[in-house]
Amino acid sequence: MSDLKRAYNFNPGPGVLPLEVLQEAQAELLNFKGTGMSVMEISHRSKEFEAVIQTAEADLRELLGIPSNYKVMFLQGGATLQFAMLPMNLRAAGASADYIVTGSWSKTAVKEAKKLGAVHLAANTEADGFNCIPASLDLDPKAAYLHFTSNETIHGVEYFSEPTPPAGVPLVCDTSSDFISRPIDVSKYAMLYAGAQKNAGPSGVTIVIIRDDMLERVPENLPVMLDYKTLAASGSLHNTPPSFAIYMVGLVFKWAKKLGGLAAVEKNNRAKANLVYGAIDESGGFYRGHAKPEARSLMNVPFRLPSEELEDTFAKDAKKENLIGLKGHRSVGGMRASIYNAMDLEGTQELVKFMKDFQKKNG
Numbered sequence: 001m002s003d004l005k006r007a008y009n010f011n012p013g014p015g016v017l018p019l020e021v022l023q024e025a026q027a028e029l030l031n032f033k034g035t036g037m038s039v040m041e042i043s044h045r046s047k048e049f050e051a052v053i054q055t056a057e058a059d060l061r062e063l064l065g066i067p068s069n070y071k072v073m074f075l076q077g078g079a080t081l082q083f084a085m086l087p088m089n090l091r092a093a094g095a096s097a098d099y100i101v102t103g104s105w106s107k108t109a110v111k112e113a114k115k116l117g118a119v120h121l122a123a124n125t126e127a128d129g130f131n132c133i134p135a136s137l138d139l140d141p142k143a144a145y146l147h148f149t150s151n152e153t154i155h156g157v158e159y160f161s162e163p164t165p166p167a168g169v170p171l172v173c174d175t176s177s178d179f180i181s182r183p184i185d186v187s188k189y190a191m192l193y194a195g196a197q198k199n200a201g202p203s204g205v206t207i208v209i210i211r212d213d214m215l216e217r218v219p220e221n222l223p224v225m226l227d228y229k230t231l232a233a234s235g236s237l238h239n240t241p242p243s244f245a246i247y248m249v250g251l252v253f254k255w256a257k258k259l260g261g262l263a264a265v266e267k268n269n270r271a272k273a274n275l276v277y278g279a280i281d282e283s284g285g286f287y288r289g290h291a292k293p294e295a296r297s298l299m300n301v302p303f304r305l306p307s308e309e310l311e312d313t314f315a316k317d318a319k320k321e322n323l324i325g326l327k328g329h330r331s332v333g334g335m336r337a338s339i340y341n342a343m344d345l346e347g348t349q350e351l352v353k354f355m356k357d358f359q360k361k362n363g
């Protein structure tokens, strides 16, 4: 890093990107593949951009092991637009959809889905302060789908095995903040979606992976940019796509493949999470983690200190050490360390060292 002055970036999103990826983008910014133009300036119908989007899709298919009967789409509007598009496309008029609420993001997904039709809560852990995965589910066997959020970015609660819907009920997942952080079995899902800016690239592109048979449910006459069937059939090129963001996620997918794929990525992520949770558990109560141990997220680690005053000092002192983005979300308070794929072991060790020093001085 030396004279580059890169921060140790623990921001929750947009989050840290691999230095290698940024350098590659920088190196070819002015003249992309001999075109004499940047990737932002070429036609989205050119053979150069076609290669960008097709390679990004192929690399993602390889990383996640996406079966051939699934479409991959690169859309706009963030994960937030998916909160509405999902029920518009996959919940028939008059039908109800099941939602598991484990934190702020699944709660927001419900709020949006309710505007357009019926929702049934299969579980809601709000009374526990969103610190766990529900022990049991109240499932509707006729639900249009079962929706869950695999990682709650604000509460730091993560699912490590999928909830099981009743036979015939499709499983849908908001995987925005743990996307490509570990291997998953895509065939268990009817649809997965993720805003890229947490773990896979810059903001501006949302990845939607959908099983082909789901597209048969899409009603006629949806506005075209909200219609999965049209967007899938066009290969995400119905209109001008977010071409720079797609290029960037493509570089991130290549980087993850070079690391050894998602098994290697998971190994790194577990090593980093163990370091941070270790510092919390060994602090004798000075640091208190939000999530119950079995639900602890590998991506976002929210924790409290003995007082709000100490929390403010922690954030200020951390900043002086070049440790950035550690303030927690206002709804949970305290601190939050986001340790996405691109946060390396060295940065995590710096954070843990700082936590231990801070406790010595202030504990």
Ligand SMILES: *Cc1c(COP(=O)(O)O)cnc(C)c1O
Binding pocket: 013, 077, 078, 079, 080, 081, 105, 149, 151, 152, 153, 174, 175, 176, 177, 195, 196, 198
């Ligand atoms: C950030 C986030 C969202 C919202 O994403 P946008 O792309 O900003 O719309 C939704 N779900 C989860 C789990 C998130 O972390």
